[in-house]
Amino acid sequence: MKIEILGSGCKKCTNLAADVEQIANDMSVNFELEKVTDMDAILDYGVMSTPAIVVDGVVMTAGKVPTKHEIEQLLKQAASC
Secondary structure, three states: OEEEEEOOOOHHHHHHHHHHHHHHHHOOOOOEEEEEOOHHHHHHOOOOOOOEEEEOOEEEEEOOOOOHHHHHHHHHHHHHO
């Protein structure tokens, strides 16, 4: 599973990346995590507000920092696809 955190590199984005990594590890998910800060790449996903979570090329959330429970649910949903 490829997980991308889209954002400028601000504290929210950094904390979100850390939370996603911790939760994916706790769930024993085989994943690759990438932080995307290039605005052109972010806009290519159609994301207008960050932070955002993209899993395997699909934007799962944008413009907010999800709770840890919401992150877990997103990863479970993505893993089942």
